[in-house]
Amino acid sequence: MSVQSQPADRRNFPEAYLADRARFIRLETLRLTRIAGAGHYSSTFSAAELFAALYYAHLRIDPANPKWEDRDRFVLSKGHAAIGLYPVLADLGFYPASKLDDFTRLGSPFGDHPDMKKIPGIDFSSGSLGHGLSIALGMALAGRMAGRDYRTYCMLGDGELNEGQIWEAAMAAGHFKLQGLIGIVDRNQLSIDGPTEKVMSVEPLVDRFAAFGWDVTRIDGHDLPTILATLAALKSAGEGKPQMIIADTIKGRGVKYMELSLDWHVGNLVGADYDSAWAEIEAGLQPLEREVS
Amino acid sequence: MGAAGQDQSTLFRGDNNELRLKDAKSVRGTPARAMPAFILGEELADLAETDPRIVVATADLANSSRTRDFANRHPHRFIDFGIAERNMITAAAGMASCGFVPYVATFASFAAILGAEALKTDCAYPRMKVRVIGHHSGISMGFYGTSHHSTEDLGMMRTIADLTVVCAADANQLRAILRASVDHPGAMYIRLGRGRDAEVYGEVPADFTFGRAVMLRDGADLTIIATGSQVHAALVAADRLAGEGRSVRVLDMHTIKPLDADAVRAAARETRAILTVEEHNVIGGLGSAVAEVLVEEERIPFRRHGIMDEFSLIGPPTALYAHYRLDAEGVIAVAGELLLEVN
Numbered sequence: 001m002s003v004q005s006q007p008a009d010r011r012n013f014p015e016a017y018l019a020d021r022a023r024f025i026r027l028e029t030l031r032l033t034r035i036a037g038a039g040h041y042s043s044t045f046s047a048a049e050l051f052a053a054l055y056y057a058h059l060r061i062d063p064a065n066p067k068w069e070d071r072d073r074f075v076l077s078k079g080h081a082a083i084g085l086y087p088v089l090a091d092l093g094f095y096p097a098s099k100l101d102d103f104t105r106l107g108s109p110f111g112d113h114p115d116m117k118k119i120p121g122i123d124f125s126s127g128s129l130g131h132g133l134s135i136a137l138g139m140a141l142a143g144r145m146a147g148r149d150y151r152t153y154c155m156l157g158d159g160e161l162n163e164g165q166i167w168e169a170a171m172a173a174g175h176f177k178l179q180g181l182i183g184i185v186d187r188n189q190l191s192i193d194g195p196t197e198k199v200m201s202v203e204p205l206v207d208r209f210a211a212f213g214w215d216v217t218r219i220d221g222h223d224l225p226t227i228l229a230t231l232a233a234l235k236s237a238g239e240g241k242p243q244m245i246i247a248d249t250i251k252g253r254g255v256k257y258m259e260l261s262l263d264w265h266v267g268n269l270v271g272a273d274y275d276s277a278w279a280e281i282e283a284g285l286q287p288l289e290r291e292v293s
Numbered sequence: 294m295g296a297a298g299q300d301q302s303t304l305f306r307g308d309n310n311e312l313r314l315k316d317a318k319s320v321r322g323t324p325a326r327a328m329p330a331f332i333l334g335e336e337l338a339d340l341a342e343t344d345p346r347i348v349v350a351t352a353d354l355a356n357s358s359r360t361r362d363f364a365n366r367h368p369h370r371f372i373d374f375g376i377a378e379r380n381m382i383t384a385a386a387g388m389a390s391c392g393f394v395p396y397v398a399t400f401a402s403f404a405a406i407l408g409a410e411a412l413k414t415d416c417a418y419p420r421m422k423v424r425v426i427g428h429h430s431g432i433s434m435g436f437y438g439t440s441h442h443s444t445e446d447l448g449m450m451r452t453i454a455d456l457t458v459v460c461a462a463d464a465n466q467l468r469a470i471l472r473a474s475v476d477h478p479g480a481m482y483i484r485l486g487r488g489r490d491a492e493v494y495g496e497v498p499a500d501f502t503f504g505r506a507v508m509l510r511d512g513a514d515l516t517i518i519a520t521g522s523q524v525h526a527a528l529v530a531a532d533r534l535a536g537e538g539r540s541v542r543v544l545d546m547h548t549i550k551p552l553d554a555d556a557v558r559a560a561a562r563e564t565r566a567i568l569t570v571e572e573h574n575v576i577g578g579l580g581s582a583v584a585e586v587l588v589e590e591e592r593i594p595f596r597r598h599g600i601m602d603e604f605s606l607i608g609p610p611t612a613l614y615a616h617y618r619l620d621a622e623g624v625i626a627v628a629g630e631l632l633l634e635v636n
Contacts, residue, residue, distance in 0.1 A: 069392070116390070116419050124390055125419045128410065134380045135415065138387020138395075145348065145370060146391065168380035175375075 013057055015224050019284065021056050021088070022048040022224075026254050026281040028087035028100075033269055036083075036104040040112065042252035042264045044084035046188035046221070047155065050247055051081075053227040054184075055088045060150065063093035066120040072150050073123045073139045077132020078157035078186060079113035080266075086110055086119070094121035130163025132156060133183060137169045140181040140237070149237045151180045159191025161202045167212070173242040174213020180237025183214070183244040186221065188251035192265050205246050214244040221247025222285065255280050256289055331488050332464045333426065334362030336471050337396055341367050344475060350385060350397040352378045358398040358428050359488070378403045382411040382425060389421035394475055400434070401427030401484060405446035409453075416480035417456040424474055426483045430460075431522060431572030432600070432617070433487035435610040444600045448577020450482045451550050457503055458550040460484040460521035465494040466547065469501035477503060486522040486572070487610065493525050493545070506553040512540035515632055516560035516567045517624070520546045520579045523570040529621035530628050539632060549579055557586040566594040566635045570624055575599040594635050598627045 025048040033039030055061075060072040076082060083103075090097040103110050109118035113127030124135045136154035143150050160166065173181050185205065193199045202208075206216045215235075219226045227247070234243055251265075252258025255277045269277060280286075334349070341347040341363070350372040355361040364371035374381035378399050385395035398404070404427035405412065416423040427446055434441035450458045457479060461467035467485065474481055498507070509524070510531045519527035524545045531541035542564050544556055560567055567587065569580040580597030587595055600617060614620040618627055 073391075075387075124387065125414075128414045131383050131411065131415055134383035134411075135387040135390075137380070138384030138389075139391055140387075141372065141384065142388040142391035142393055145388075145393070165377075165379045165383065168374075168377035169384070172374060172377065172380060172384070 015228070018049075018052045018056055018224050018228075021052040021091075023281055023284060024091070025051055025084045025087060027278065029084050030269060030274065030277055030281070032083050032086070032100060032103045034274065035102070036112070037268050038112075038266060039083045039268075040080040040266045041083070041269065042258050042261075043078065043157065043186070043188060044081045045253045045255065045258065046249035046251045047078075047081050047084060047186045048254065049222045049224055049227055050155065050184060050186065050249075051084055051088055053224060053231060054153065055085075055092060057228060058231045059153070061092075061121070063089075063121065066094055070148055070150050073136065073152040075124050075132045075136045075139070075152070075154040076114060076122075076126050077135075077154050078129070078160055079126030079132075081155070081186070082110075082112065082114040082122075082126075085114065089119070089121040092121070095119070129157065129160040130165040133166050133169035133173070136181055136183075137173050137176075137178065140173070140178040141176065143180060143237060144178070149180075151182055151234070151237050153182045153184065155184045155186060157191075158185055158187045158189065158196050158202055159199070161185070161205070162191075162200045170209060170212040170214065177213075177239045178242045179235050179240035181242040182234055183209075183242070185244070185246045186249055187246055188249045188253075189260060190251045190262060190265070194262060209244045209246075213241055215241040216244045216246060218246040218248065221249035222253055250288065254285055256286070259288065331359050332467060333398065333428070333471075333485070334359040334364070336468050338363045338366040340471065340475060341370060344394075346392060346394040347475065348372065348388060348393050348395045350374055350381050350395060352376055352381050352397075352399040352403065354399050357400070358426070360398050378408050379411045382408045382423065383415045385423045385425075386411070386415035386419065386421040389416075389423050390419070394422045394424070396424045396426060396471075398426035398428055400441060401430035401443035401446050402434075402441055405450055405482060405484075406443060409449050412450070412456070412480065412482065413453045417453045420455055420479045422478070422480065424481045424483055426485060428485040429487050430484045431486065432605045432613045432619075433522070433572070433610050435613055436607045438607050439604045442605050444572070444574045444605065445577065446482075446484065447549050447571070447573050447579065448581065451577065451582060455479050456550065457481040457548065458484070459503060459548045461486075462521055462524035462545055462547065463490050463493040465492070465497045466501070466545075468497045470547070472497075473501055473503060484521055490522050491525045493528065504548045504551045504553055506556040507545040507547065508542065508556070509545055510541060510543040512542040512564060514540045514565055514635070515628060516542040516544060516564040517570060517628060518544045518546050518557070518560065518567060518579065518583055519570040520549060522572045523619060523624070526619065526621045526624040527570055530624040533621075533625050534628060534632070541628070546579060546583075549582055552582045552586065554586045557583050558590055561587060561590045561593050566596075566631050568595075568628055568631050569597050569599070570619070570627075571599045572619055573599050574602055576602050594631060596627070596631050598624070
């Protein structure tokens with residue numbers, strides 16, 4: 001398989017630019033949440049650096065040709081974080097940013113969960129948790145059968161790993177030796193009812209995926225240099241182990257009162273909450289104040 | 294599609310894939326070629342000879358579905374997902390998004406009922422060209438029991454938007470369905486019997502069209518609207534009743550969705566009563582679909598025949614068909630009762 005090439009104009013962005021794009025993702029998430037009157041902002045904040053690194057520096061995509069057959073596929077299995085992906089796709093030129101101004105309003109293509117039939121750049125619709133890894137598995141099998149060297153990425157939530165179908169797909173990916181399938185767990189530690197390890201424990205994640213035949217790497221999912229290095233070290237599509245990145249993140253990262261708090265999963269942000277969140281995000285990531293459990 | 298460039302067949306084949314089906318033998322006098330499930334893999338393999346988009350998958354039932362016949366001829370385009378039906382259906386949607394046309398087969402109870410959400414969310418809603426084949430539907434699994442019976446699938450599938458729902462009456466009609474399905478838009482649920490269905494069509498019907506019922510007999514006293522396994526029983530009943538001076542129309546309503554409402558309306562206007570017959574709960578399936586049309590028409594005598602909202606007894610299939618009056622004798626009896634009411 002050939003080495004993946006990257007469109008020249010989207011390579012080698014300085015990390016400061018990617019940090020700025022992560023900030024942009026969080027600010028746009030705030031803005032869109034206010035338009036909709038509700039949104040999954042905290043589970044989007046945990047994925048902001050991952051989105052920035054993937055879309056601005058890594059994925060082989062062409063906004064002018066969203067259906068390019070050799071593009072890398074990206075499946076957002078945790079579809080509720082789409083509010084953070086929509087602004088990125090607009091920013092890259094898949095559609096005008098103004099399309100987001102009536103986000104979720106009657107007839108808008110953009111809902112809380114993404115619809116591939118309505119939104120250029122969305123490779124598959126999602127929303128029902130537990131499906132995405134199977135979708136990505138099918139895409140990776142299709143790539144092998146068609147003799148194409150694209151890679152297929154799937155971003156998973158950690159609470160989502162409670163779904164049994166994830167492990168059906170994980171088992172099949174190991175069995176079929178799909179090295180071109182790359183999972184990324186946004187390990188932000190909380191599902192709706194509480195910490196994942198109290199609601200329904202998912203750990204030990206590295207051991208579990210390794211036992212299913214995956215190559216597993218565990219990283220700090222907010223540290224851009226680490227994310228970029230990890231993505232750069234991924235193997236190309238071919239026969240080998242599927243590759244899993246467990247990205248340790250903080251739900252609500254970037255806004256102190258949200259970080260690792262159960263009170264901010266979904267909803268609206270108004271008044272002082274909105275203003276202080278905006279100011280904090282603009283200031284950039286600060287050291288954590290809460291303990292990571 | 295580009296060529297794979299290498300033989301990757303071993304990557305998809307389980308270790309037991311070297312097993313070979315014994316030659317399909319005739320069962321109780323029915324020639325093997327007339328058994329729908331027995332031609333599934335063969336027909337798909339034929340289609341795949343000229344269409345590189347076709348891939349086939351099963352969930353550890355390559356022999357039951359005869360998809361083994363496809364695997365033997367196109368090993369690099371056959372995937373056995375093991376006993377993981379939802380993963381199979383969802384992965385098929387992923388493959389379809391990349392341009393393939395996957396045919397995925399397993400028992401109807403697991404294809405449609407276990408897989409219902411994957412079918413809705415991953416296949417129908419994004420309009421992926423996935424063909425989910427539910428074989429051994431209805432009560433055809435006999436003494437395997439309720440877990441393996443599928444008398445709810447049509448009702449569940451019918452409420453999913455943008456999903457074509459079709460039942461094969463015999464092998465030749467299945468061939469026609471498969472040929473027509475390749476370029477049909479959107480997702481599809483194809484319901485098969487056990488593979489021992491008697492022949493209805495002497496040859497592959499050339500004019501098969503989704504959503505257009507086939508009038509197999511014309512008549513004026515009664516219309517029997519049947520689907521799948523019950524089409525043959527309806528024909529036998531019509532012919533027997535004809536011998537008694539009764540003129541019975543028989544409609545093969547192979548497509549449950551979109552339903553041929555015009556054919557139902559015509560039957561309501563041109564014949565004196567309507568009987569639906571299906572190997573399915575009378576709630577939600579063909580009978581309900583026809584009733585939805587009839588309720589907006591002038592009233593005529595109408596009866597739904599099928600499984601009367603109960604979990605089936607266990608027993609050999611033939612005994613069950615007799616018990617639930619879903620064999621030819623049973624349909625004759627039910628039709629006779631309705632005709633008595635009409636007079």
